[in-house]
Amino acid sequence: MGLLDSLAGAVLGKVLGGNQQQALVEGVLGMLGKGSANGAGLAGLVDLFKQKGLGDQISSWVSTGQNLPVSGDQLSHALGGDTIGHLASKAGLSADQASSGLAHLLPQLIDRLTPDGNVPAAGSLEQSLAALKSKLFG
DSSP, X not given: OXXXXXXXXXXXXXXXXXXXXXXXXXXXXXXXXXXXXXXXHHHHHHHXXXXXXXXXXXXXXXXXSOOOOOOHHHHHHHHOXXXXXXXXXXXXXXXXXXXXXXXXXXXXXXXXXOTTSSOOOHHHHHHHHHHHHHHHHO
């Protein structure tokens, strides 16, 4: 089983096709690196989630412990309709499919980008994103 398969999980694999999975993952990795969440990438996303009441969830994804679940509706509320719509459009999905897929992918991606339990500095994050993208897509 490839890294993308393990990240996406069986549930996501049943909902989305391979190209849709890849497009959604690429969109999320771009968001984490380029900073569409408050202009600060992963650190901005952490701050945004804390402001939107999902601090426990995102803190668990960054930490080295168990990842707390999040629902597609919670992600839609935290990220906003524009962000979900943009990611959905890039992946050829409905907003509901995208938010559901993100609920499975985002915790795992953030967990993999923060293996030591801390949000990496921007330069280190970009290197980690590039390495993860290479592992996922060759």
